[in-house]
Amino acid sequence: MPDYRIDIDGxxxxxxxxxxxxxxxxxxxxxxTLVVExxxxxxxxxxDHTTYRFSAVKDGDRYALTGExxxxxxxxxxxxxxxxxxxxxxxxxxxxxxxxxxxxxxxRSVAVHEGEEIAQGQTVVILEAMKMENDVHAARxxxxxxVAVHPGMTVEKDQLLITLE
Amino acid sequence: xxxxxxxxxIANRGEIALRVIRTCRELGIRSVAVFSDAxxxxxxxxxxxxxxxxxxxxxxxSYLRAEAILAAARTSGADxxxxxxxxxxxxxxxxxxxxxxxxxxxxxxxxxxxxxGDKTRAREAMMRAGVPVVPGSNGPLHSxxxxxxxxxxxxxxxxIKAAAGGGGKGMxxxxxxxxxxxxxxxxxxxxxxxxxxxxxxxxRYLDSPRHIEIQILADQHGSVVHLGERECSIQRRxxxxxxxxxxxxxxxxDREEMARTAVRAAQSCGYVNAGTIEFLRDRKGKFYxxxxxxxxxxxxxxxxxxxxxxxxxxxxxxxxxxxxxxxxDEIRWSxxxxxxxxxxxxxxxxYVPSTGRLLHLRPSSGPGIREDRGVxxxxxxxxxxxxxxxxxxxxxxxRATAIRRMARALRxxxxxxxxxxxxxxxxxxxxxKFQKGEFSTxxxxxxxxxxxxxxxxxxxxxAAAMACALLEHATVTNAHSAGRNGGTQWHSWKSRRFxxxx
Numbered sequence: 307m308p309d310y311r312i313d314i315d316g317x318x319x320x321x322x323x324x325x326x327x328x329x330x331x332x333x334x335x336x337x338x339t340l341v342v343e344x345x346x347x348x349x350x351x352x353x354d355h356t357t358y359r360f361s362a363v364k365d366g367d368r369y370a371l372t373g374e375x376x377x378x379x380x381x382x383x384x385x386x387x388x389x390x391x392x393x394x395x396x397x398x399x400x401x402x403x404x405x406x407x408x409x410x411x412x413x414r415s416v417a418v419h420e421g422e423e424i425a426q427g428q429t430v431v432i433l434e435a436m437k438m439e440n441d442v443h444a445a446r447x448x449x450x451x452x453v454a455v456h457p458g459m460t461v462e463k464d465q466l467l468i469t470l471e
Numbered sequence: 472x473x474x475x476x477x478x479x480x481i482a483n484r485g486e487i488a489l490r491v492i493r494t495c496r497e498l499g500i501r502s503v504a505v506f507s508d509a510x511x512x513x514x515x516x517x518x519x520x521x522x523x524x525x526x527x528x529x530x531x532x533s534y535l536r537a538e539a540i541l542a543a544a545r546t547s548g549a550d551x552x553x554x555x556x557x558x559x560x561x562x563x564x565x566x567x568x569x570x571x572x573x574x575x576x577x578x579x580x581x582x583x584x585x586x587x588g589d590k591t592r593a594r595e596a597m598m599r600a601g602v603p604v605v606p607g608s609n610g611p612l613h614s615x616x617x618x619x620x621x622x623x624x625x626x627x628x629x630x631i632k633a634a635a636g637g638g639g640k641g642m643x644x645x646x647x648x649x650x651x652x653x654x655x656x657x658x659x660x661x662x663x664x665x666x667x668x669x670x671x672x673x674x675r676y677l678d679s680p681r682h683i684e685i686q687i688l689a690d691q692h693g694s695v696v697h698l699g700e701r702e703c704s705i706q707r708r709x710x711x712x713x714x715x716x717x718x719x720x721x722x723x724x725d726r727e728e729m730a731r732t733a734v735r736a737a738q739s740c741g742y743v744n745a746g747t748i749e750f751l752r753d754r755k756g757k758f759y760x761x762x763x764x765x766x767x768x769x770x771x772x773x774x775x776x777x778x779x780x781x782x783x784x785x786x787x788x789x790x791x792x793x794x795x796x797x798x799x800d801e802i803r804w805s806x807x808x809x810x811x812x813x814x815x816x817x818x819x820x821x822y823v824p825s826t827g828r829l830l831h832l833r834p835s836s837g838p839g840i841r842e843d844r845g846v847x848x849x850x851x852x853x854x855x856x857x858x859x860x861x862x863x864x865x866x867x868x869x870r871a872t873a874i875r876r877m878a879r880a881l882r883x884x885x886x887x888x889x890x891x892x893x894x895x896x897x898x899x900x901x902x903x904k905f906q907k908g909e910f911s912t913x914x915x916x917x918x919x920x921x922x923x924x925x926x927x928x929x930x931x932x933x934a935a936a937m938a939c940a941l942l943e944h945a946t947v948t949n950a951h952s953a954g955r956n957g958g959t960q961w962h963s964w965k966s967r968r969f970x971x972x973x
Contacts, residue, residue, distance in 0.1 A: 308947075310940035314932055321940035328937045338934070340941040347831045347887070351938045358934040362942060363830040363887045369939050370830070375882035375897055376927040377890070378935050382943045 313381040403445060403470040407433065407461040411440070415457050418468065422450045430468050431455065442467060473792035476500055476551040476575060481519070482540045483555025486845035486862065487767075488515035491553050494783040503547040505540060507533035509853045515845055521547050528855045534558045537565045541572050551575035551790060553783075557857075560766040561588055561637070577790040579744050579765045586740040587763040591634045591672045597760045600739035602732055605751060605759040607674035615652040621673050622651060631655060633662035634670040637762055639709030641665055644676060679911035680751040682706065683718050683758065685733035686774045688785055689742050690795045697730040698774050698782075699804055704912050705899055707822065712892065713899055714770040715809045716777055719870060719908030720752070729758055736763060744789050745771075745782055754911075769862065772843055773808035776866040807873040808866045811881065811896045815858040815889040819921045822892075824858040827851070830888030832860075835880035839866045839873075852889050860891060870908075874900050894924045 411433035448470035495502040504519035509528035523543035526533035554560035563584035633641030663669035702718035832848035844861035867873035
């Protein structure tokens with residue numbers, strides 16, 4: 307059940323979603339659904355029989371949302387975003403880097419081989435999970451020491467994928 | 472001389488260009504728009520019958536280039552030019568050039584612009600006409616010593632103003648005698664840089680004044696009328712953000728006296744067409760001439776809402792040589808009107824202009840709402856020009872209703888993609904002092920700081936967070952394949968259908 311971490315005006319709100327409903331907010335069971343007016347930016351959130359009307363646009367990787375004269379600037383991190391962050395987007399300092407699977411997934415392809423010198427940001431493995439493909443990138447440049455997976459295999463969360471020197 | 476205008480070129484852009492074009496359409500006059508590179512897709516360009524490109528985005532290379540405007544008039548067959556406000560509207564050399572080119576200038580004669588455009592000359596003319604002026608230096612100051620002499624006689628604080636300035640620009644407040652010499656030098660060099668004229672003069676700074684202005688209209692046959700007052704005291708750094716008519720403070724007798732004075736001021740400089748005399752009213756109720764604006768003003772809609780008149784149409788008719796179609800005693804006023812200037816600025820961050828694209832724009836409408844706007848959803852707010860998005864007006868039979876109506880309209884107005892001052896405007900109309908009519912030009916200084924802006928209840932914020940999560944989830948689960956950012960790069964989901972959402 308996907309988690310979304312919303313930052314709104316410096317506050318963090320954790321929202322669990324299932325299908326098109328919210329199931330909890332900051333751990334508190336909550337039930338809310340969304341109705342979108344097709345072809346517009348407008349929608350209505352139905353929460354315990356109260357309707358909140360908003361308009362919103364996605365602006366880059368943030369959302370701008372307005373309702374009742376108040377405008378919010380929100381950042382959203384879905385579970386897949388966490389995953390992407392763990393997949394080596396952050397620069398590392400220097401010791402051997404073990405790149406591990408951030409969630410259970412299917413290995414779609416492996417893009418490097420042992421002994422290869424790779425650059426920071428280079429795609430090393432492509433994993434499939436939640437019907438999405440995720441590129442695993444090298445957090446820094448280095449030499450591939452060990453390739454621990456092959457295409458077609460499934461991996462558990464935290465299972466080792468690649469070791470960089 | 473009576474000469475019907477067949478084709479009118481509007482030497483301006485944005486909402487005022489669109490405003491003039493609309494009247495042209497109603498009068499059966501062919502309209503010509505001019506546009507810079509930045510305004511190629513602007514609404515005013517599409518609305519006109521013809522459009523001529525006049526230069527690059529920078530105003531100095533386009534909207535301020537008289538030769539380009541005149542050339543556009545020639546190629547488009549225009550026989551008249553309406554200058555709008557700002558840009559060349561108060562440039563007497565431009566007005567003269569228009570006349571020399573055999574075109575009608577929809578505005579006052581160059582001589583009136585000269586008299587009233589130079590602020591020290593205007594003060595002198597007003598004093599000669601027996602119009603009270605804010606105590607100030609007689610003519611421009613020649614040195615900091617002159618300034619000191621004035622201050623010794625008239626006291627502090629004072630405003631150092633550019634003689635070639637106006638519209639709230641080129642002013643400097645001096646509160647202590649020590650600051651005076653340096654302030655004088657800086658003001659002079661700033662005046663030179665901004666207006667090409669280093670001359671400055673001094674005015675006594677009035678304590679908590681109210682800015683009240685009178686709209687006048689004069690024809691070429693000597694008839695001058697007033698169309699009532701507008702109070703424009705709600706200002707930020709001398710820029711108006713909210714105007715209303717009538718003024719909540721004026722008694723009928725004061726109103727009559729101010730109006731008579733304004734008419735006298737217009738007559739004294741041989742004024743023709745629409746103009747506005749601005750006054751400052753002190754706490755004791757005394758009023759003083761501040762300046763005259765020899766053009767149509769931004770806030771003219773509230774006068775139109777109360778009188779039912781079309782000021783642009785009247786401007787055109789006057790320019791054609793027609794007599795005013797009414798006498799002073801035939802003019803009627805009804806109800807109360809308020810205008811809010813919705814601007815693309817980041818109030819919480821020093822009012823920095825917020826440029827960008829209007830990703831979402833949903834204006835307010837309904838009973839008693841008038842909206843003048845020259846941009847649309849999808850328009851860019853470019854860096855080159857002012858940050859105004861729209862003028863939102865509310866009319867109602869009385870002030871309290873007009874305020875409630877404006878509050879409703881501000882709540883309904885939606886803009887995404889740039890920051891706006893809507894929260895600030897909501898704060899003003901919701902403030903008890905404003906509602907009681909107890910304010911001066913210091914209102915924002917006295918009562919507002921960005922921390923006072925409403926943030927929404929925590930329930931509302933939670934709802935917004937939930938909505939965002941659901942939208943993101945819908946986006947993500949509809950993506951065919953994910954790239955680095957979940958695969959979607961659009962700004963809105965207008966073209967997407969969401970399975971599972973109905």
